[in-house]
Amino acid sequence: MPPSPKHGATPDAQPGWIDRLPASWQPYARLARLDRPAGSWLLFWPCAWGVALADGLVADAALIAWFALGSVTMRAAGCVWNDIIDRDLDAQVERTRARPVASGAIPVRKALAFAIALSLIGLLVVLQLRPLAQFVAVASLGLVAAYPFMKRITWWPQAWLGLTFNWGALVGFVAITDPVPAMALLYAGGVAWTLGYDTIYALQDIEDDAMAGIKSSARALGPRARGGVAFFYGAALLLWAGALWLVRPDPLTLLALLPLAGHFAWQVWRLADTAPTNALALFRSNRTAGLLLFAATTVTALDRSFM
Secondary structure, rough: OOOOOHHOOOOOOOOOOOHHOOOOOOHHHHOOOOOHHHHHHHHHHHHHHHHOOOHHHHOOOOOHHHHHHHHHHHHHHHHHHHHOOOHHHHOOOOOOOOHHHHHHHOOOOHHHHHHHHHHHHHHHHHOOOHHHHHHHHOOOOHHHHEEEEHHHHOOOOOHHHHHHHHHHHHHHHHHOOOOOOHHHHHHHHHHHHHHHHHHHHHHHHHHHHHHHHHOOOHHHHHHHHHHHHHHHHHHHHHHHHHHHHHHHHOOHHOOOOOOOOHHHHHHHHHHHOHHHHHHHHHHOOOHHHHHHHHHHHHHHHHHHHOO
């Protein structure tokens, strides 16, 4: 039986501790996507990559904890903003019509106040960074604010999401040291990665999106979606290989990416089945992909340190 829509639960929500919260709290927890933690991981991992590649795990390991907090709160704030802007579109899509703002469980005014409160926690995280990293972090707000409108004006809103969700790679890197070309390749690879995993995610809604007039890379690619995902993942691997090579130019360095390459190959193979349940499972598996790249950046940075 699907979760009760009056609490804002969507079909892709993960059952858990939120269901045991007081009924009045549950819509806010779901509005913050606390019942769907994959997005917070996907926002966190680029921050961790940046810190690791800049050799900051030893220099300032506490930043990882701050970035974890920032990823949860700022992803939540972004989702609230997205739901406010998309409330009319969400009401037309089966998977999203039970969202708290679209269903009326939370009024727009209260949702906006909630987003501001979450953003203040994010500000606390930003204040822990050195000035250059603070500037880079604040610069992402324009991307966040514009994202909900992208599905109305471009067939590739996933590209804009990639620019937004991987910004943490830049922030994490400059929180430790000054910018270098490897940082740009790390970020670009993340954008390609997001194009892949969010195309998979969009496959869940492809029919409802068509009826509602919502644009997506899944709709743009159509029957070529699986090939498109393979291309995006391949581009991500090449860009990340370039980033690791610039940090430590040794053929052995590239071996660190083999587990991730295998994981991507597994995703593409499984994508022969584009059913919504399989697409959601493959999307969520990118938490593992982020972890595998974190391991690769960590090994690369440590190898450089001990050379």
